Each structure stands twice: as C-alpha cells, then as structure tokens.
Amino acid sequence: MKGKLSGKKVLMFVDDLYEDLELWYPKLRLTEEGAEVVIAGKVKGKVYSGKHTYPCRAYASFEELHHNDFDALVIPGGFAPDKLRREENVLKLTKNIFTSGKLVAHICHAGWIPISAGIMKGFRCTSTPGIKDDLLNAGAIWVDEPVVVDRNMISSRRPDDLPEFCKAIVEYLSK
Template sequence: MKGKLSDKKILMFVDDLYEDLELWYPKLRMIEEGADVIIAGKEKGKIYSGKHTYPCKANASFDELNDKDFNALIIPGGFAPDKLRREENVLKLTKNIFNSGKLVAHICHAGWIPISAGIIKGFRCTSTPGIKDDLINAGAIWVDEPVVADRNMISSRRPDDLPDFCRAIIDYLIK
C-alpha cells in the first residue's frame, strides 16, 4: 500500500543524547506514510544512545550525503543538536536543503542547528523555552505555540507537540 509520502526521502540527524521521542515518533510516522527515512550520524553503522538510552543506528554518515537527494530534513532535539551544530557537513546539508526551498523541521533544542547554519533570521518559529533567547538573538521571531510553519520551516516545542509537528510536516510534504 502506498502512503502519502511514498515518493519522499527524508533526512534526520542523530548523535548521543538525542531526545528519544523526538527522533522515533517522526521517523515512524514518516515511514508509516511511505517515506524513505535516512538517519545520519557522524559514523555510519554506529549505534547512538538517546537521553533515555533508547538506541538508534545511523544508516548513513552525514559526510557521504548529498542534499539534492532529500525532500526534507527533520531535526530531533535533545542535547545532540549542540554537538551536531559543530559539524561542518551537518550545517552544509541543513543550509543547502533549506536554500533549495525544501522543508527544514526542528523541535525543542534542534533549533540550534538552523541557528548555526545561518538560516533562522526573519522566520517565525518556536522551541523549548531553554533556547528562546538563542533563536531571538539569531533573528528569529519566537512564539510559544505547539507548531509553527513559516515558509519552508516548521518548528515545535517539545515531545507533547509531536502529533501536531508530524501532521504539519506531512501536510507540507503532500502539497
């Protein structure tokens, strides 16, 4: 059976201390809709551990990927984004996907990556209150809402908002 996203390829980043639900819930929802979801870490094949110790195996290294192969990027939160934002290829993939008009979605602390990629200025977005000041200082217009869609960026605050976050991503990708 074909899903709504059967022609879509979605990239997600992983590193240790990712927020377990913010990676697994969107990954499984996108797969359920037929998307091909690629989980990329620094090392292909490495098993990363979430904040709540749930394992996730990277099926690609972000160093070997081409942004042109993806329809969207979904960035999970947790503390992994603070490490990932220091990786040149993570920032390059994020910026190139965004600049090509494709979707960049981030939740909770994942807003750190769009900040470091230099793509957040002038966008309405949300996040965990813990990085509100970081987003504002980078030029974002921060609002406290479950999900915010502005052009080709979708953001959300926390695990409780995942149903709204995933619905917004799916709706965007089927347009």
C-alpha cells in the first residue's frame, strides 16, 4: 500500500493488559499510511489480550529483533508496560532505537518503558497523570498537553489524544 510512510518499518510492543485503543489505533493508522508495523511480544505467535479483551498476536519475539531494522518504536499503554519494562530485550531495543536517533513514541502508561531504558532525562513529555512523578524522577520535564514532540520523542496522555498522537507520528516519519 502506497502512502506517506511507504518503506517505513515501525515496531510496537504487546503484552497482556495492553490498552486496546492505544495499540490498534496507531497500528491501523500507520498501516493506512503505508508503514510496515511489526508487533512483538515475549513469545512469537502468542495471542495477548488487551485490557478490554481485544486479542493481538505477536508476529515476532523481542530477542529476534534488531533496532537497525526499524524507523520508529510506538509503545502503547495500559498495564502491559509495567511488565514489559522488566524485559532486558525490550529495554535494549528501546534504548538502541532512541540513541540511534530514531523515533520513540509513547502514550499513557507506556512512559514506564523509556524510564526504565534510561532515556527520559531532559526530555519534555506528557503521560497519564498516574506516572507523572515517575517521569519527573527520571529527569523528564512533564507537561499536561495532548501531544508533545521533543527531538526524536513523541508522547501523549490517553486514548482521547490518539488523533493528535498519530498525526504527530505520521508527520515526523514522513519528513
């Protein structure tokens, strides 16, 4: 499919209790623009269940992926990020994608993963208010806005912000 993001490859993480809309809305929106979206979980082929029970299959496992194969990482929220940030390969992929200058986008509770990857210091961002203190303690500059773009990081607060979040991601990757 041709679109603004043809030829781009985007990684997304999944685990049980992911926020359904925060995974599916960006996945479908980026696919609509022509990007190849790879959803990765701890177990390749496993079907994970969202907070609202919507299923999502992992088409890759974390350990088989390399950061150089992706143009961006988009991390959905929910309670999955609290489990995912304990996975060494998730943190390594996140940090390596980010330090290579590629986009890392996170929404709602997904900021937990960049915090644990050690990449938040000095970055202006937003999130659900529930992890505001975590971001501040990691050295981030937290603001209450629908979407924040700071260098190669994009963040949003909640599902209601998904239109602005996805628009910012598409604009960033189509430059």
